[in-house]
Each structure stands twice: as C-alpha cells, then as structure tokens.
Amino acid sequence: MRIWLICHLLLLCWASAARADLGKLEYLTEEYPPYNFSDPQGQPTGLAVDLLQMIWQHSGVAPQPVRILPWARGYYLLTQKPN
Numbered sequence: 001m002r003i004w005l006i007c008h009l010l011l012l013c014w015a016s017a018a019r020a021d022l023g024k025l026e027y028l029t030e031e032y033p034p035y036n037f038s039d040p041q042g043q044p045t046g047l048a049v050d051l052l053q054m055i056w057q058h059s060g061v062a063p064q065p066v067r068i069l070p071w072a073r074g075y076y077l078l079t080q081k082p083n
Contacts (some may be wrong), residue, residue, distance in 0.1 A: 007055070025064070027067065028068075028073045029049070029069075030070065034047055036048050037068075038068055052066065060074065
C-alpha cells in the first residue's frame, strides 16, 4: 500500500513539473489525415491536434502554435533543436 501511495505522489509531482514545460515546447506534425492535417484556411486540425488542445486547456497552458511540415524536415529539426 505504501509503495502504491509513493508511486502516485511521485507521478503527481512529475505531472506538475511537466505541465509547466508544455508552453516551452515547439509542436510539429505532418499531414496524416484524420489525425493531423491542414483545414481549408491552412490551420492544423485533426484528432491529434484536438487532443493536444484539450491537454492545453485542462493544464491551463495557453494554446501554442502547431506547425505542419513534411516528415523528413520535422525529423531533421527534431535531431537538431532542443525541445
């Protein structure tokens, strides 16, 4: 019982620290309908983008820009830039 309680307390502390860092990340995705794609106005949308927006709302983090890039370019940026 104690281990279960300690694990949950550690998870809660970790989640609080992770919430504070959500606004510092750069969000990239690719065209992969229905999960991520550009709407007619060019804005990212889809199931994954909607889920990310719900996470921001639940966490109290201001919505961040999401960029849609070709997979290879996004992967390259992932290997070259922090966050």
